[in-house]
Amino acid sequence: MAKRRKVGNMLALAILANLLAKPMHPYEMAATLRERGKDQDMPIKWGSLYTVVGNLEKHGFIRAVQSERQGLRPERTIYEITEAGRAELTDWLREIVGVAEREIPRFEAGLSLLGVLPPDEVVALLEQRLADLTEQLATAEAALRSAPVPRIFLLEGEYDLAVRRAEADWIEGLLGELRDGTLPGAKQWREWHENGADPSQLLSLMGELTAEGGPEA
Amino acid sequence: MAKRRKVGNMLALAILANLLAKPMHPYEMAATLRERGKDQDMPIKWGSLYTVVGNLEKHGFIRAVQSERQGLRPERTIYEITEAGRAELTDWLREIVGVAEREIPRFEAGLSLLGVLPPDEVVALLEQRLADLTEQLATAEAALRSAPVPRIFLLEGEYDLAVRRAEADWIEGLLGELRDGTLPGAKQWREWHENGADPSQLLSLMGELTAEGGPEA
DNA sequence: GCCACATTACTCGTAGGCGAGTATACGTCG
DNA sequence: CGACGTATACTCGCCTACGAGTAATGTGGC
Structure with missing residues (x-):
C-alpha cells in the first residue's frame, strides 16, 4: 500500500524537483513547469499552486529564503528545497516508480x-x-x-x-x-x-x- | 473536455447504477457494491459514502422515499433514483465510454x-x-x-x-x-x-x- | 501619450473528500 | 448469563483542492 504523503498532490512532486535546480518564487515555478510542458505529464491544477507551496513549507520540505517586491506588485516569496524535501522527493519517486500500485482509470x-x-x-x-x-x-x-x-x-x-x-x-x-x-x-x-x-x-x-x-x- | 459533474465522485456513479435495481439505504448500497467486488473496478473510499449520498440528494439525482428504524439502531433512510438521476447516469456513462479523456497515471x-x-x-x-x-x-x-x-x-x-x-x-x-x-x-x-x-x-x-x-x- | 490587452503574481471562498470515531445490536463461547 | 468480539449504520471535523477573482505592471498600436 502506498504510504500516505503529507503533501500528496502531484504538483508538489514537480515543485520539489524544480527547486532542485535553484530557489524560486511560486510564480516562477509555475512558469518553468508550464514552459517545460510538465503539465502534460501530470494532472496539474494551477489553482492549487499556492496551497501546495504553503503545505510544502508547513511540513518543512521547502523554506522561504527571501522575499522581495518590485514596485507595488505583490510581494514574491522565494523558496528553497530543504534536506527533508530532498529526502521526500527521492523517497516518493522511488515509490512511484518501484511499486505497481493499481490505479483504476x-x-x-x-x-x-x-x-x-x-x-x-x-x-x-x-x-x-x-x-x-x-x-x-x-x-x-x-x-x-x-x-x-x-x-x-x-x-x-x-x-x-x-x-x-x-x-x-x-x-x-x-x-x-x-x-x-x-x-x-x-x-x-x-x-x-x-x-x-x-x-x-x-x-x-x-x-x-x-x-x-x-x-x- | 469533460463536463463538470455536480457530483463527480465515482462512488456516485456506482450508487446511481445500483439504485436502478431497487431503492436502498446507504449501508445496503455499500454492502451490495462490496459484495459485487465493485470496489475493485473503481477507487471507492467508504468514508465518502454518506457525503456522496447527501450530494446526490441535494442535486436531485436521488430522493428519500422512507425511513425506518429497527429497534434502537440508527435510523435508515431509503433512497430511490429520480428521473434526473437516470439521465445523469446514462449521460455520464456515455461520456466516460465515448470520450477518450487523457488521464495521467x-x-x-x-x-x-x-x-x-x-x-x-x-x-x-x-x-x-x-x-x-x-x-x-x-x-x-x-x-x-x-x-x-x-x-x-x-x-x-x-x-x-x-x-x-x-x-x-x-x-x-x-x-x-x-x-x-x-x-x-x-x-x-x-x-x-x-x-x-x-x-x-x-x-x-x-x-x-x-x-x-x-x-x- | 493613452487606451486596451496581456502578463505577473497572488488571495479567497467554498465545496467536497476522507479517515477516524461512535453507538447500538447481535451472536457465541464458556 | 454475561462478556467480548463483530456487524450494523452512521456522524464529525479537518484538510485539501481548485476556480474565480483581483490588482498592479509591462507592451503594442494608433
Whole structure:
C-alpha cells in the first residue's frame, strides 16, 4: 500500500524537483513547469499552486529564503528545497516508480457498468472513443518522432503511447466481437434491453452471476 | 473536455447504477457494491459514502422515499433514483465510454522526473515494478479464466489485463536498453550523477533540451 | 501619450473528500 | 448469563483542492 504523503498532490512532486535546480518564487515555478510542458505529464491544477507551496513549507520540505517586491506588485516569496524535501522527493519517486500500485482509470469503471446502456449505443460510443484515440496516437507519435532531444527525455511520452496503443487495440478487438455477436453474454444483454430493461432482471444478470466470479485476495 | 459533474465522485456513479435495481439505504448500497467486488473496478473510499449520498440528494439525482428504524439502531433512510438521476447516469456513462479523456497515471509523472534518481537505482526500481506487475497479471489472468460468468461481465478485467500487459512489456523493453546502455542519452545521465549531480547542469540537461521538444496543441 | 490587452503574481471562498470515531445490536463461547 | 468480539449504520471535523477573482505592471498600436 502506498504510504500516505503529507503533501500528496502531484504538483508538489514537480515543485520539489524544480527547486532542485535553484530557489524560486511560486510564480516562477509555475512558469518553468508550464514552459517545460510538465503539465502534460501530470494532472496539474494551477489553482492549487499556492496551497501546495504553503503545505510544502508547513511540513518543512521547502523554506522561504527571501522575499522581495518590485514596485507595488505583490510581494514574491522565494523558496528553497530543504534536506527533508530532498529526502521526500527521492523517497516518493522511488515509490512511484518501484511499486505497481493499481490505479483504476474511469474508463475501466465505465466498462464495469456498460450493461446499463443498450448494446448498439455502446458500439457507437466505442467507435467514437477509438477514433479519438487513433487521432491522439497519431499526434503523439508525430511529436515524438520529430522531438529534437534524446529518447531518455521522452520516456513518459513513449510509455503513454505504448499503453494507449494497447487500449486502442483492445477496443478494436471488443468492437469486432460486439459487431458480429460472438461475445458470450451479448445476446442476453441485447434481449434484456429490448424487453424494456427491467431492473428486476438486472439483478440476476449482473448480480448473482458476477458475485462468485471475483478474484480473492 | 469533460463536463463538470455536480457530483463527480465515482462512488456516485456506482450508487446511481445500483439504485436502478431497487431503492436502498446507504449501508445496503455499500454492502451490495462490496459484495459485487465493485470496489475493485473503481477507487471507492467508504468514508465518502454518506457525503456522496447527501450530494446526490441535494442535486436531485436521488430522493428519500422512507425511513425506518429497527429497534434502537440508527435510523435508515431509503433512497430511490429520480428521473434526473437516470439521465445523469446514462449521460455520464456515455461520456466516460465515448470520450477518450487523457488521464495521467502517477507512474507516467514519475517517468518524467526519472532523471532525479541515479540510473542504477532506476534499473532496480523498474525490476521491482516489473516483478510486481508480473505477479498481479498472473493472479488476474487466473481469476478471469476461472470466472463462472460470461465474458461480457468481465470486460473491465480484460481491459485491465491488456493495458497492464502493455505496461509490463514496455518496461521490459526499457530495462533492456538501460542495461546494455543503448538508450540515447543514458550516458550523459550516468555521467551527470557520477559527477555529483550538479543542479546547475540539470537545467541544461532537462530544461533546454526538452523545451523545444514538446508537442504543440 | 493613452487606451486596451496581456502578463505577473497572488488571495479567497467554498465545496467536497476522507479517515477516524461512535453507538447500538447481535451472536457465541464458556 | 454475561462478556467480548463483530456487524450494523452512521456522524464529525479537518484538510485539501481548485476556480474565480483581483490588482498592479509591462507592451503594442494608433
